[in-house]
Amino acid sequence: xxxxxxxLALATLLxxxxxxxxxxKDGAYGPTSFSxxxxxxxxxxxxxxxxxxxxxxVMCNWIxxxxxxxxxxxxxxxxxxxxxxxxxxxxxxxxxxxxxxVYEKYTGEMAxxxxxxxxxxxxxxxxxxxxxxxxxxxxxxxxxxxxEYIPELKQRDSLWQKLTIRHLLDMxxxxxxxxxxxxxxxxxxxxxxxxxxxxxxGSNIPAQVKKLKFRCEPGTEHNYESMSTEILGMVIxxxxxxxxxxxxxxxxxxxxxxxxxxxxxxxxxxxxxxxAFGGLALTIYDLAxxxxxYLNSGxxxxxxxxxxxxxxxxxxxxxxxEGYHFCWYNTSSVGADKPEYPGFYxxxxxxxxxxxxxxxxxxxxxxxxxxxxxxxxxxxxxxxxNLWPEY
Numbered sequence: 001x002x003x004x005x006x007x008l009a010l011a012t013l014l015x016x017x018x019x020x021x022x023x024x025k026d027g028a029y030g031p032t033s034f035s036x037x038x039x040x041x042x043x044x045x046x047x048x049x050x051x052x053x054x055x056x057x058v059m060c061n062w063i064x065x066x067x068x069x070x071x072x073x074x075x076x077x078x079x080x081x082x083x084x085x086x087x088x089x090x091x092x093x094x095x096x097x098x099x100x101x102v103y104e105k106y107t108g109e110m111a112x113x114x115x116x117x118x119x120x121x122x123x124x125x126x127x128x129x130x131x132x133x134x135x136x137x138x139x140x141x142x143x144x145x146x147x148e149y150i151p152e153l154k155q156r157d158s159l160w161q162k163l164t165i166r167h168l169l170d171m172x173x174x175x176x177x178x179x180x181x182x183x184x185x186x187x188x189x190x191x192x193x194x195x196x197x198x199x200x201x202g203s204n205i206p207a208q209v210k211k212l213k214f215r216c217e218p219g220t221e222h223n224y225e226s227m228s229t230e231i232l233g234m235v236i237x238x239x240x241x242x243x244x245x246x247x248x249x250x251x252x253x254x255x256x257x258x259x260x261x262x263x264x265x266x267x268x269x270x271x272x273x274x275x276a277f278g279g280l281a282l283t284i285y286d287l288a289x290x291x292x293x294y295l296n297s298g299x300x301x302x303x304x305x306x307x308x309x310x311x312x313x314x315x316x317x318x319x320x321x322e323g324y325h326f327c328w329y330n331t332s333s334v335g336a337d338k339p340e341y342p343g344f345y346x347x348x349x350x351x352x353x354x355x356x357x358x359x360x361x362x363x364x365x366x367x368x369x370x371x372x373x374x375x376x377x378x379x380x381x382x383x384x385x386n387l388w389p390e391y
Contacts, residue, residue: 051257119348127327131310233276
């Protein structure tokens with residue numbers, strides 16, 4: 001076994017510097033919730049008045065007596081914690097209803113004040129910043145061509161001038177890019193791994209963007225990939241003239257009363273391009289506040305943070321575009337019949353989930369170290385919210 005690991009390490013070192021760097025930093029299984037600690041990162045400072053959720057006088061411990069079933073046999077007759085807990089290395093679950101904490105459980109390294117990376121949940125926050133930039137007029141329209149904000153791309157493939165911000169938000173860019181974290185050495189898989197390693201560990205994301213090719217014309221098909229949101233982050237910085245961290249701090253962190261600082265990783269000190277696709281780290285409580293903002297249609301205690309129309313475009317139940325709109329999923333994407341009380345959610349690898357059900361005033365958050373079947377966690381939360389009593 002040891003010899004195989006040595007050969008694997010040598011192979012990765014010989015094939016790609018960024019794959020090797022990722023392997024040395026995060027091992028063969030890729031990044032964890034705490035990998036952000038090893039990366040270059042900007043601090044999103046918490047300042048001003050802190051908002052705190054109340055704590056329910058009676059906690060909903062009945063949740064642990066419920067049992068869930070799934071035809072795919074990922075979980076059969078499991079309690080909620082059994083279904084999303086030890087078998088998937090869940091370390092934290094937080095459930096809030098009507099601004100009160102009704103369920104909370106932690107294991108391992110996780111705690112209420114522990115900062116953790118949330119991977120592609122970052123995409124949903126990048127979308128929020130885009131909505132604010134549209135509201136403020138920095139971005140004139142989501143139907144603007146990306147080249148209006150990154151003009152140097154006009155010198156590349158002519159399809160760049162057809163690529164719009166809306167295409168980036170809905171993952172309909174047509175870019176030839178695929179997300180993979182697998183240490184496969186077969187053909188296209190290796191090519192995809194190189195590209196994803198460059199995005200995660202490379203030092204020059206703008207150069208990587210310039211080299212991109214298109215697999216099809218923008219708008220033709222939906223294909224989830226992280227590069228689209230990375231480019232969206234670049235557009236936001238160009239449009240606002242602000243760094244991702246500074247804009248997020250001013251427009252979100254401060255006005256909604258975050259309890260702790262957050263972090264956003266970036267590529268290098270020279271280029272300082274934020275990992276808008278997956279580099280955000282924050283506490284479980286502060287992530288729940290993003291859910292509260294969306295639950296309240298973009299308002300925070302009477303103050304408008306982002307337009308209601310942006311929230312509606314992001315979260316309205318629809319099976320179009322595979323249930324993915326403006327970097328948020330609605331529960332049509334879990335593959336079940338339309339529930340009586342549909343919700344919406346943000347999702348990251350390792351099963352980082354922010355789930356919101358507006359009908360029951362519920363916010364559910366799950367954080368963990370890893371989970372190869374993370375797509376079923378929103379389904380569990382959907383079942384739970386539809387069983388939840390209204391009060």
